[in-house]
Amino acid sequence: MEQMVNDIKQRQKAVIERLEATYRNNRLGHAYLFDGETGTGKEAAATHFAKLLLCEQPVNAVPCETCHNCRRVESRTHPNITMIEPDGQDIKKEQMSSLIMRMTKKGYEPGRKIYIISRAERMNIAAANTLLKFLEEPEGEVTAILLTSSYQSILPTIQSRCQRITFLPPRREEMIATLVDGGITASMAATVTMMTADVEQARLLAGNDQFAHMRKTVLKLIEASDRNVNEALLFIQSEWIPAMKEKEDMERGLDLLLYAYRDIVSMKAGLQSEMTFPDQQQIFRGLSMKMTYSRLSANMEAVLQAKKKLYGNMNRTLLMEQLVLKLQEGLMLV
Structure with missing residues (x-):
């Protein structure tokens, strides 16, 4: 867990600092769109941000990583967090309707409610329009985090209602050099670094x-x-x-x-x-x-x-x- 936190802070320092400054200055938005290539750390950053929003004892806008809430966010068992992923081919309207019902009903633990939509570009039109209505009129302390590797595929009306957080990939030449130093051929290294921006994922793919x-x-x-x-x-x-x-x-x-x-x-x-x-x-x-x-x-x-x-x-x-x-x-x- 600690290694993952340090890794994302090192790889996406500007992103993490921006999110922590937003929290520190009490300027939280109700919806964020994390945009970046596969392997740039969007999921890890979303988890880190969710911990910060729910942490029982954050220090200088950094989650403690050890409290009950931080541990449940890490293990994906916190009841205030809802994860949405494509159901087969896409993200369907029924998934969005169910999400909104969960977000608006009572019975949650005190504190902010968070929903994270993975591969948000996979929302079909009906699902996107259903979400759009909720983004326009959020109820209570609710934060949306949409993850995408294809920003242009997100409806412009949803784009305009989210704060865009861009995840920059590492320099591809440096990734290729690292892989080649590890014994991977230059041609395979060039190919896998187009498929992911994460060196470890690229190494696994090459093998x-x-x-x-x-x-x-x-x-x-x-x-x-x-x-x-x-x-x-x-x-x-x-x-x-x-x-x-x-x-x-x-x-x-x-x-x-x-x-x-x-x-x-x-x-x-x-x-x-x-x-x-x-x-x-x-x-x-x-x-x-x-x-x-x-x-x-x-x-x-x-x-x-x-x-x-x-x-x-x-x-x-x-x-x-x-x-x-x-x-x-x-x-x-x-």
């Missing part, structure tokens, strides 16, 4: 055989799409779907595909940015000469749209087949 297979599968799809549409469609059935068994796997695969096209765009433009797949420079250079900027842009948009459809009710095989057909259109001579 995960399933992720290594997923990375190969994404690169093979790009090559298959380059050669022949029928080959690419067959590849979806024979290799992609078996490798991406869960929706979370598919989402990660689509992220990798998006980063691959970003690499191709960077090579076409002659940019010196750090690549996600530095071991694919020769192949990507060839693709960058084949594809126009407009088609590359269209392909990236197609991948983004596929990610949105993924958490709808669309069949995953059909989704990928449609995506492959759109990507195939991009393979034209400039």
Whole structure:
């Protein structure tokens, strides 16, 4: 517990100082939007802030970590805290309605009531509108903490009613150097640091055989799409779907595909940015000469749209087949 606290204070010093100053100056807002990449410490910061708001004996706007309330916040057993996470594909209206009922009924312990919504960008429209009404008219001492890695996906009306707290990622070059020093190849280090901003999570991912297979599968799809549409469609059935068994796997695969096209765009433009797949420079250079900027842009948009459809009710095989057909259109001579 102490290590986690010290880690988040070191990694997100400005964020923690801002939250503690808000408490110290008695200027607490009723809603916060923690915005940052995966692995930047949003969850740990939310826990730290919740402890501070409920701590029995804080010292200089720092939770004591040892009182009954701090211990219950740490173990996620405090009755005044409600955690909301996606129920399957998204966060549903029923979850928001249940949350509001919990927040407005009596019977809580004295003190502030807190609700934390993880992956808030996954709220469907009905859920977001239900929450919006509660954000506009909060009852009593209630604090909302919304966590997101996709600020632009949050309804503007919700954005405007929350204080945005931005979590900055560490320098990617430093993360890559740390991983390489630990024995991870430079190419894998470059890939995993695009997936998470947490060095330890990146190290675990780099050593995960399933992720290594997923990375190969994404690169093979790009090559298959380059050669022949029928080959690419067959590849979806024979290799992609078996490798991406869960929706979370598919989402990660689509992220990798998006980063691959970003690499191709960077090579076409002659940019010196750090690549996600530095071991694919020769192949990507060839693709960058084949594809126009407009088609590359269209392909990236197609991948983004596929990610949105993924958490709808669309069949995953059909989704990928449609995506492959759109990507195939991009393979034209400039």
